[in-house]
Amino acid sequence: MAALLDVASWALIVAGAGFMLTGGIGLLRLPDLFTRMHGASLIDSMGAGLLLSGFMLQEGFTLVSAKMVMILIFIFFTSPAATYALARAAMYAGIMPKTDADSVRRAEDAAASGREDRSSKTS
Amino acid sequence: MMFAAAAAAILVTMAMALARAVKGPNVYDRILAINSFGTLTVLLIPTFGFLSGRPEFMDLALVYALINFIGTIAVTKYSGYADMGHGDGRDDAGDI
Numbered sequence: 001m002a003a004l005l006d007v008a009s010w011a012l013i014v015a016g017a018g019f020m021l022t023g024g025i026g027l028l029r030l031p032d033l034f035t036r037m038h039g040a041s042l043i044d045s046m047g048a049g050l051l052l053s054g055f056m057l058q059e060g061f062t063l064v065s066a067k068m069v070m071i072l073i074f075i076f077f078t079s080p081a082a083t084y085a086l087a088r089a090a091m092y093a094g095i096m097p098k099t100d101a102d103s104v105r106r107a108e109d110a111a112a113s114g115r116e117d118r119s120s121k122t123s
Numbered sequence: 124m125m126f127a128a129a130a131a132a133i134l135v136t137m138a139m140a141l142a143r144a145v146k147g148p149n150v151y152d153r154i155l156a157i158n159s160f161g162t163l164t165v166l167l168i169p170t171f172g173f174l175s176g177r178p179e180f181m182d183l184a185l186v187y188a189l190i191n192f193i194g195t196i197a198v199t200k201y202s203g204y205a206d207m208g209h210g211d212g213r214d215d216a217g218d219i
Contacts, residue, residue: 010125017132020163024136027143027159033151036143040159043136048166051129055169059178067181068169071188075162078192082158085199090151093203 009057016050023047032098033090037083044079048072126174133170137163154198161191 019042026039052068059065137160144156165188172178 013125013129017129020136020166021132023159024139027156028139033149033155036152037155040155043159044162047136048162051166052169055173055178058173064178064181067185071165071169071181071185074185074188074192075165078188079162082192082195082199085196086151086154086158089199089202093151095149095151 005057009054012050012054012057016047016052016054019043019050020047033095034087034097037087041079041083044075044083048075126170130167130170130174133163133167137167150202154195154202158191158195161187161194165191 023039023042023046026042027036030036030039049072052072056065056068059068140156140160140163144153144160147153147156165184168180168184168187169178172180
């Protein structure tokens with residue numbers, strides 16, 4: 001039983017560390033503020049959740065584990081609020097999400113030409 | 124052993140967040156990176172506690188999470204008024 005708990009907690013800790021590294025790479029390499037926000041939310045939700053769950057399995061039912069549950073609940077509620085406030089402030093300051101204008105225009109042209117083809121076929 | 128690996132992953136991710144905070148083109152990237160750095164500090168405190176065999180620092184992690192959230196909300200709320208009323212400066216808004 002103890003070995004099973006050890007294996008489960010190690011798997012959770014390793015998965016949390018992997019998600020955390022993924023979020024850090026996304027924070028460093030993604031091209032836009034809003035996509036970087038996506039990477040940082042990966043650190044907050046999956047990294048913190050899996051890592052603290054693994055620590056809780058390692059610890060058992062103690063006061064330390066109860067405090068970790070409180071940290072987890074707090075991060076669960078405050079991370080989306082902070083991300084939302086940051087996105088709202090950035091859009092209020094005039095920072096828009098980066099979109100590929102050429103691909104948008106190409107899609108609109110393709111839709112317009114498709115409509116024309118269909119209308120020319122029916123007429 | 125697993126705790127050392129988790130601490131190493133947290134430290135590497137902290138270095139990445141600091142690199143983004145130094146490199147970030149505007150202030151909102153820096154706020155985002157520092158928010159992530161604070162969350163990683165909250166996670167590093169229990170990890171170091173388990174690594175040293177004395178997991179009694181959870182109060183510090185809890186208080187650090189509170190301070191991190193309040194600081195992020197405060198900086199986000201006042202970053203639009205970075206010019207302190209001097210000039211209309213809409214083009215460099217938030218450029219602290």
